[in-house]
Amino acid sequence: MLKMKSLKEVQGKKVYTEQGDYFGDIEEAFIQNNKVYGWKIKSTQTSLLAKVMTGAKGVIIPHPLINSIGDIMIISKSAMPTTNSEEKVE
Numbered sequence: 359m360l361k362m363k364s365l366k367e368v369q370g371k372k373v374y375t376e377q378g379d380y381f382g383d384i385e386e387a388f389i390q391n392n393k394v395y396g397w398k399i400k401s402t403q404t405s406l407l408a409k410v411m412t413g414a415k416g417v418i419i420p421h422p423l424i425n426s427i428g429d430i431m432i433i434s435k436s437a438m439p440t441t442n443s444e445e446k447v448e
Contacts (some may be wrong), residue, residue, distance in 0.1 A: 363427065373399050373431045379406045382438065383433060385416060394421050397431070411439055 365387050373381040382405040388396040391422040400416040407417065423437040 368427060368431075371429070371431055373429075373433060375406065375433055376425065376435050381405055381433060382407045382416065388418070396420050397424065399433075407439075 368384055369386065371384050373384060374392055375381050380421065381398040382394065382399040384402050385400040388392050388398065397419045398416055399419055401411070401414055411417070417439060419433055419437045423434040425432040
C-alpha cells in the first residue's frame with residue numbers, strides 16, 4: 359500500500375546517499391503544477407555536502423534523482439555534485 363506523507367512531515371529529515379553517507383537535511387520542496395520537481399537540501403557541518411562543496415549552504419536535487427523517502431531520504435549516486443578536481447582532463 360502507498361503511504362502518503364505531507365511536506366511538513368518531510369522537512370528536516372536526514373538525506374543519505376545510496377552508499378550510506380550522510381548528505382544533509384531536507385529544507386524545502388519545490389512544487390510546480392501540483393508535482394514536486396525538486397528538493398532543497400541544506401548542508402550541515404558533518405554532512406558529505408559540506409565536505410564536497412565547502413562554503414555552500416545547500417543544493418537543489420531534482421525529484422527524479424530521489425530513490426526513496428520514509429524516515430530518511432535516499433538520493434541517487436548521480437545526484438552528487440562534482441568538483442573541478444574530480445573531472446577528468448584530457
